[in-house]
Amino acid sequence: MDKTVQPKKPETLPRKASRDARRLQLIESTILTIGRCGYAKTTLTEVANTAGLSHGLINFHFKTKEQLLVDTLLFIAQEYRDNWVKAIETAPDAPAARLDAMIRADFNDVVFTPDRLAAWCAFWGEAQSRPIYQEMCGANDREYARILEETSVALVNEGGYGVDGIDAARVIRILLEGIWLDQITGNNRYSAEVAMRTAFTAVAALFPRHFSPDGLRVPGPAG
Amino acid sequence: MDKTVQPKKPETLPRKASRDARRLQLIESTILTIGRCGYAKTTLTEVANTAGLSHGLINFHFKTKEQLLVDTLLFIAQEYRDNWVKAIETAPDAPAARLDAMIRADFNDVVFTPDRLAAWCAFWGEAQSRPIYQEMCGANDREYARILEETSVALVNEGGYGVDGIDAARVIRILLEGIWLDQITGNNRYSAEVAMRTAFTAVAALFPRHFSPDGLRVPGPAG
Amino acid sequence: MDKTVQPKKPETLPRKASRDARRLQLIESTILTIGRCGYAKTTLTEVANTAGLSHGLINFHFKTKEQLLVDTLLFIAQEYRDNWVKAIETAPDAPAARLDAMIRADFNDVVFTPDRLAAWCAFWGEAQSRPIYQEMCGANDREYARILEETSVALVNEGGYGVDGIDAARVIRILLEGIWLDQITGNNRYSAEVAMRTAFTAVAALFPRHFSPDGLRVPGPAG
Amino acid sequence: MDKTVQPKKPETLPRKASRDARRLQLIESTILTIGRCGYAKTTLTEVANTAGLSHGLINFHFKTKEQLLVDTLLFIAQEYRDNWVKAIETAPDAPAARLDAMIRADFNDVVFTPDRLAAWCAFWGEAQSRPIYQEMCGANDREYARILEETSVALVNEGGYGVDGIDAARVIRILLEGIWLDQITGNNRYSAEVAMRTAFTAVAALFPRHFSPDGLRVPGPAG
DNA sequence: GATGAATGAGCCTTCATTCAT
DNA sequence: GATGAATGAAGGCTCATTCAT
Numbered sequence: 001m002d003k004t005v006q007p008k009k010p011e012t013l014p015r016k017a018s019r020d021a022r023r024l025q026l027i028e029s030t031i032l033t034i035g036r037c038g039y040a041k042t043t044l045t046e047v048a049n050t051a052g053l054s055h056g057l058i059n060f061h062f063k064t065k066e067q068l069l070v071d072t073l074l075f076i077a078q079e080y081r082d083n084w085v086k087a088i089e090t091a092p093d094a095p096a097a098r099l100d101a102m103i104r105a106d107f108n109d110v111v112f113t114p115d116r117l118a119a120w121c122a123f124w125g126e127a128q129s130r131p132i133y134q135e136m137c138g139a140n141d142r143e144y145a146r147i148l149e150e151t152s153v154a155l156v157n158e159g160g161y162g163v164d165g166i167d168a169a170r171v172i173r174i175l176l177e178g179i180w181l182d183q184i185t186g187n188n189r190y191s192a193e194v195a196m197r198t199a200f201t202a203v204a205a206l207f208p209r210h211f212s213p214d215g216l217r218v219p220g221p222a223g
Numbered sequence: 224m225d226k227t228v229q230p231k232k233p234e235t236l237p238r239k240a241s242r243d244a245r246r247l248q249l250i251e252s253t254i255l256t257i258g259r260c261g262y263a264k265t266t267l268t269e270v271a272n273t274a275g276l277s278h279g280l281i282n283f284h285f286k287t288k289e290q291l292l293v294d295t296l297l298f299i300a301q302e303y304r305d306n307w308v309k310a311i312e313t314a315p316d317a318p319a320a321r322l323d324a325m326i327r328a329d330f331n332d333v334v335f336t337p338d339r340l341a342a343w344c345a346f347w348g349e350a351q352s353r354p355i356y357q358e359m360c361g362a363n364d365r366e367y368a369r370i371l372e373e374t375s376v377a378l379v380n381e382g383g384y385g386v387d388g389i390d391a392a393r394v395i396r397i398l399l400e401g402i403w404l405d406q407i408t409g410n411n412r413y414s415a416e417v418a419m420r421t422a423f424t425a426v427a428a429l430f431p432r433h434f435s436p437d438g439l440r441v442p443g444p445a446g
Numbered sequence: 447m448d449k450t451v452q453p454k455k456p457e458t459l460p461r462k463a464s465r466d467a468r469r470l471q472l473i474e475s476t477i478l479t480i481g482r483c484g485y486a487k488t489t490l491t492e493v494a495n496t497a498g499l500s501h502g503l504i505n506f507h508f509k510t511k512e513q514l515l516v517d518t519l520l521f522i523a524q525e526y527r528d529n530w531v532k533a534i535e536t537a538p539d540a541p542a543a544r545l546d547a548m549i550r551a552d553f554n555d556v557v558f559t560p561d562r563l564a565a566w567c568a569f570w571g572e573a574q575s576r577p578i579y580q581e582m583c584g585a586n587d588r589e590y591a592r593i594l595e596e597t598s599v600a601l602v603n604e605g606g607y608g609v610d611g612i613d614a615a616r617v618i619r620i621l622l623e624g625i626w627l628d629q630i631t632g633n634n635r636y637s638a639e640v641a642m643r644t645a646f647t648a649v650a651a652l653f654p655r656h657f658s659p660d661g662l663r664v665p666g667p668a669g
Numbered sequence: 670m671d672k673t674v675q676p677k678k679p680e681t682l683p684r685k686a687s688r689d690a691r692r693l694q695l696i697e698s699t700i701l702t703i704g705r706c707g708y709a710k711t712t713l714t715e716v717a718n719t720a721g722l723s724h725g726l727i728n729f730h731f732k733t734k735e736q737l738l739v740d741t742l743l744f745i746a747q748e749y750r751d752n753w754v755k756a757i758e759t760a761p762d763a764p765a766a767r768l769d770a771m772i773r774a775d776f777n778d779v780v781f782t783p784d785r786l787a788a789w790c791a792f793w794g795e796a797q798s799r800p801i802y803q804e805m806c807g808a809n810d811r812e813y814a815r816i817l818e819e820t821s822v823a824l825v826n827e828g829g830y831g832v833d834g835i836d837a838a839r840v841i842r843i844l845l846e847g848i849w850l851d852q853i854t855g856n857n858r859y860s861a862e863v864a865m866r867t868a869f870t871a872v873a874a875l876f877p878r879h880f881s882p883d884g885l886r887v888p889g890p891a892g
Numbered sequence: 893g894a895t896g897a898a899t900g901a902g903c904c905t906t907c908a909t910t911c912a913t
Numbered sequence: 914g915a916t917g918a919a920t921g922a923a924g925g926c927t928c929a930t931t932c933a934t
Contacts, residue, residue, distance in 0.1 A: 022914095038352030040263040043907065054916050056910085065908060118351045125348015128341045128407045129261030141409070167424040167436065174421065175394065177408075178401025184351045185400075186364070198397065201390040205428035213390065245897085266924060277899050282926060284897095468893095484798030486709035489928060500895050502931085511929060564797045571794015574787045574853045575707030587855070613870040613882065620867065621840065623854075624847025630797045631846075632810070644843065647836040651874035659836065691918085712903065723920045728905060730918095 023061050023071070025051055030072045035118030039126055044068075073123050073136055076116060081140050083111050088147070095154040096207070099172075100216035102148065103199050106176050107192040114189075121184040148173055159209050168206045175202050246284050246294070248274055253295045258341030262349055267291075296346055296359055299339060304363050306334050311370070318377040319430070322395075323439035325371065326422050329399050330415040337412075344407040371396055382432050391429045398425050469507050469517070471497055476518045481564030485572055490514075519569055519582055522562060527586050529557050534593070541600040542653070545618075546662035548594065549645050552622050553638040560635075567630040594619055605655050614652045621648050692730050692740070694720055699741045704787030708795055713737075742792055742805055745785060750809050752780050757816070764823040765876070768841075769885035771817065772868050775845050776861040783858075790853040817842055828878050837875045844871050 029051035033042050036050075044065055048055035062068040084105045091101035106112065127133040152172070153165030161168075179195050197213055204211040211217060252274035256265050259273075267288055271278040285291040307328045314324035329335065350356040375395070376388030384391075402418050420436055427434040434440060475497035479488050490511055494501035508514040530551045537547035552558065573579040598618070599611030607614075625641050643659055650657040657663060698720035702711050705719075713734055717724035731737040753774045760770035775781065796802040821841070822834030830837075848864050866882055873880040880886060 019914095036352065038349045040349060041352065044909090045907075055908090056916055056918095057914085059909060060914075121351060122348045124404060124408045125345045126261045126263060128344060129259060129264065134408065163424065163428060164436070167421060168428075170421050171398065171425045171428075174401035174405050175398050175425070176401075177404055178397035178399075181347060181400055181404055182397050185347045185357065198390060198393050201386065202394045202398070202425055202428070205386060205391075205394075205425070213387070242897090267926090268924075278925085279900065279927085280898055286926095288925060465893095482798065484795045486795060487798065490930090491928075501929090502895055502897095503893085505930060506893075567797060568794045570850060570854045571791045572707045572709060574790060575705060575710065580854065609870065609874060610882070613867060614874075616867050617844065617871045617874075620847035620851050621844050621871070622847075623850055624843035624845075627793060627846055627850055628843050631793045631803065644836065644839050647832065648840045648844070648871055648874070651832060651837075651840075651871070659833070688918090713905090714903080724904090725906085725921065726919055734904065 019061065022057075024075075026053070026058060026061060026068065027072045027075050030068055031076065031115050031119045034072075034122045035115040039122035042069075070132065070136065072119070073133060076119060077137050077140055080111050081144075083108065084144065095151045095158055096210040096216055099148075099151050099155060099203070099207075100211070102151070103172070103176070103203065104196065104215070106180075106199070107196045109192070112180075112192050112195070114183075117180050117183050121181060124181075145169070145173055155207055155210060159207055161207060163206055171206065172199070172203060175199055242284065245280070247298075249276075249281060249284060249291065250295045250298050253291055254299065254338050254342045257295075257345045258338040262345035265292075265345075293355065293359065295342070296356060299342060300360050300363055303334050304367075306331070307367065318374050318381055319433040319439055322371075322374050322378060322426070322430075323434070325374070326395070326399070326426065327419065327438070329403075329422070330419045332415070335403075335415050335418070337406075340403050340406050344404060347404075368392070368396055378430055378433060382430055384430060384432075386429055394429065395422070395426060398422060465507065468503075470521075472499070472504060472507060472514065473518045473521050476514055477522065477561050477565045480518075480568045481561040485568035488515075516578065516582065518565070519579060522557075522565060523583050523586055526557050527590075529554065530590065541597050541604055542656040542662055545594075545597050545601060545649070545653075546657070548597070549618070549622070549649065550642065550661070552626075552645070553642045555638070558626075558638050558641070560629075563626050563629050567627060570627075591615070591619055601653055601656065605653055607653060609652055617652065618645070618649060621645055688730065691726070693744075695722075695727060695730060695737065696741045696744050699737055700745065700784050700788045703741075703791045704784040708791035711738075711791075739801065739805065741788070742802060745780075745788055746806050746809055749780050750813075752777065753813065764820050764827055765879040765885055768817075768820050768824060768872070768876075769880070771820070772841070772845070772872065773865065773884070775849075775868070776865045778861070781849075781861055781864070783852075786849050786852050790850060793850075814838070814842055824876055824879065828876055830876060830878075832875055840875065841868070841872060844868060 026047065029047045030042070033047045033050050037043075037046060044058050045055045047068070048058055058065075058068060062071060084102055087101040087105035088098055091098050123133055127137075149166055149169040152169035155161070156163060156165040156168065176199060179198055183189055183195070196215070200211060200215050201213045204213050209217070249270065252270050253265070256270045256273050260266075260269055267278045267281050270291070271281055281288075281291060285294060307325055310324040310328035311321055314321050346356055350360075372389055372392040375392035378384070379386060379388040379391065399422060402421055406412055406418070419438070423434055423438050424436045427436050432440070472493065475493045476488070479493045479496050483489075483492060490504050491501045493514070494504055504511075504514060508517060530548055533547040533551035534544055537543050569579055573583075595612055595615040598615035601607070602609060602611040602614065622645060625644055629635055629641070642661070646657055646661050647659045650659050655663070695716065698716050699711070702716045702719050706712075706715055713724045713727050716737070717727055727734075727737060731740060753771055756770040756774035757767055760766050792802055796806075818835055818838040821838035824830070825832060825834040825837065845868060848867055852858055852864070865884070869880060869884050870882045873882050878886075
């Protein structure tokens with residue numbers, strides 16, 4: 001979440017920027033363009049204009065437009081994965097804490113930005129007719145779902161909840177995606193705080209002894 | 224779920240079909256095409272081929288491609304609205320029963336079909352960059368959200384739940400959308416039953432005295 | 447210049463109008479459409495709308511669009527010819543009187559109308575690339591030119607003018623066409639009176655003893 | 670009449686011709702195509718073929734076909750204006766000499782070429798239904814008319830002619846346009862010499878002491 | 893005769909891709 | 914590396930023509 005998502009401004013890039021920096025710059029421009037113009041109206045010329053470069057350059061760094069889009073999806077997918085992996089790694093080793101960390105990661109300002117949300121939504125819209133998009137994200141998604149399920153099941157056991165852990169995990173996963181979608185399609189964009197509260201409202205209903213609508217309950221002295 | 228969504232097969236339509244029947248036929252073909260090819264690759268020629276008609280006819284019944292897409296969105300939006308309105312009207316006059324009806328309506332075989340889901344998802348992907356799409360569905364969406372909130376608040380009062388009714392309504396609304404999205408983007412399409420169970424799992428967690436993961440609790444003799 | 451140019455209003459035509467009346471009605475609509483939309487933008491649908499008929503009907507009365515245009519040109523060409531032939535026939539049998547009649551005929555309200563002028567101008571614009579148009583009018587034009595030349599030569603002889611009769615005829619013929627063109631292309635449409643005065647200004651310069659800028663000189667008692 | 674109207678042949682233009690040269694080349698091809706095919710049948714593909722280039726290039730240099738046609742008209746209008754302005758500037762400072770120069774300019778081989786005449790005639794045919802065409806040339810036309818009138822009035826005063834100077838100017842202006850039109854629509858194309866003699870025949874009739882059918886009279890030793 | 897739905901050729905336009913400079 | 918002119922395939926749209934009713 002450092003340099004990769006905040007490349008220098010195009011005009012300040014040294015003309016002989018490294019290949020990777022140019023690629024990143026074009027990928028960022030692609031994300032912005034998809035958000036602004038939509039997937040269907042994203043043209044190489046517009047991406048190039050956004051980047052302040054000539055459109056001919058894109059075909060130098062990416063063989064085809066399709067490749068640019070695939071690489072862009074791979075980029076935000078990897079960025080998303082890095083985000084929640086890091087959140088889990090730094091979270092305390094307890095199911096509730098891990099779940100809390102995973103949810104909060106979904107709304108931090110690396111991945112929960114208007115342009116990222118818009119790009120994701122555009123890709124979702126095309127995914128159905130482009131198996132390659134699903135394949136690309138499938139492994140990540142399955143791993144995410146698996147970890148969420150493990151955490152949920154562990155939490156059910158720990159808390160003695162009556163809910164099915166797998167079902168609960170699915171509810172949480174789908175709700176998180178739904179919130180992202182709602183940000184784009186709804187007329188009312190709300191803050192990350194409200195979005196998170198929505199997620200935790202459901203989690204608190206599922207796991208009331210561990211969560212409140214504000215998130216993980218911090219045990220008091222009387223635990 | 225009868226004649227409105229299943230017009231006669233193109234080839235069985237009399238050559239001189241009425242204007243409305245042809246329009247409906249072309250809209251259905253558009254929905255199918257969007258589902259099969261995605262929004263970006265939906266061409267008039269493909270829509271015409273799907274309908275078994277010439278592409279020139281589309282411009283005869285719809286002035287432009289844009290108009291065809293707009294009318295298609297209006298059609299499925301109206302269809303969706305008719306579906307839940309009818310469900311509410313025929314449901315018993317109690318908050319829990321109404322909520323149960325609204326949720327079940329989301330998964331009946333009029334609206335919860337692969338082609339409808341795919342079309343919705345495609346439109347969502349474009350909605351961000353096309354304010355007209357949001358405007359078209361905005362009124363319906365707001366009414367749906369309002370009714371869901373009223374029902375949720377009434378249920379909270381009736382059941383003495385600790386959850387915030389507005390928050391609960393938002394969770395349910397977003398979860399329902401999320402399930403639809405998950406059907407399209409996920410590699411694993413599950414049945415309407417599993418989808419509904421996912422929804423009711425959350426609802427049961429929010430309103431446990433009225434709902435179980437299988438839906439509305441039917442009060443036994445001892446209440 | 448009677449019924450042929452003033453068919454009854456379309457809506458008042460009996461539904462079972464004779465073929466010829468329908469043809470005339472469509473030809474008049476074609477003239478109007480060419481004037482309003484230009485040759486390049488004249489479509490059968492627009493012609494039909496102007497006539498208040500369905501466009502399918504045109505192909506019933508005229509095999510093709512090309513045929514409609516050809517017949518329209520033939521119609522106004524014949525109308526134009528009838529006009530000057532009649533003028534000559536009713537003029538006194540003297541070169542000056544005949545010339546005066548021919549010139550005045552060019553500006554009477556049968557042929558010198560905005561829609562006729564516009565149609566002529568449109569056909570002229572296409573004539574260069576459509577030899578058929580030139581061929582159609584060629585005979586008429588040559589006959590008109592021949593008569594004008596004969597008249598001019600006779601007048602030169604009669605008046606003892608120094609000008610070449612053939613040259614003078616060409617000047618007059620071209621000037622008359624130029625005035626029509628000027629009506630269409632110029633920003634300033636002037637009246638038939640001004641137009642005629644322009645023509646007679648030139649004729650008076652060529653044949654001063656017979657003509658003044660107001661037309662044929664009427665010999666006084668002292669002749 | 671040198672480089673501006675005779676760009677290098679398409680096939681000899683270096684592939685990376687400057688933008689202006691390409692634009693000029695395409696405008697020339699447009700003029701040729703209008704002359705050969707007529708306005709209504711002038712397609713971008715035909716223009717491109719005439720230029721030996723691909724049709725896609727036209728939309729690269731001219732945003733739309735309409736823009737190409739507008740720019741083409743602007744080009745020949747400017748070319749025409751440059752031609753008579755230059756003629757006036759180099760003519761002796763006397764009304765008769767100026768008039769002589771203006772008339773001769775109309776028939777020199779920069780502007781009096783078959784393709785130019787055809788293009789003008791095509792534009793005239795469309796001008797009536799396209800106000801933009803009239804607007805574009807209006808200023809030039811009015812200036813030309815004004816100068817012609819001033820010259821004519823001065824000549825009337827100088828020569829003591831009985832004709833109205835304004836009327837005479839109109840006759841000349843319209844006759845010049847008529848001659849151009851006659852070149853296109855007539856079956857008989859005559860040479861620039863015959864055309865000019867036609868014009869001077871009228872001018873000589875109007876201003877006999879200054880002009881003969883061959884043009885400006887050169888005063889002999891006895892005046 | 894008359895209508896208007898239906899067809900399909902041909903147009904303008906967009907845009908991914910190539911390539912000379 | 915970088916630019917932008919040039920190409921050509923493909924899409925949307927128009928409209929003359931056909932034809933069932």
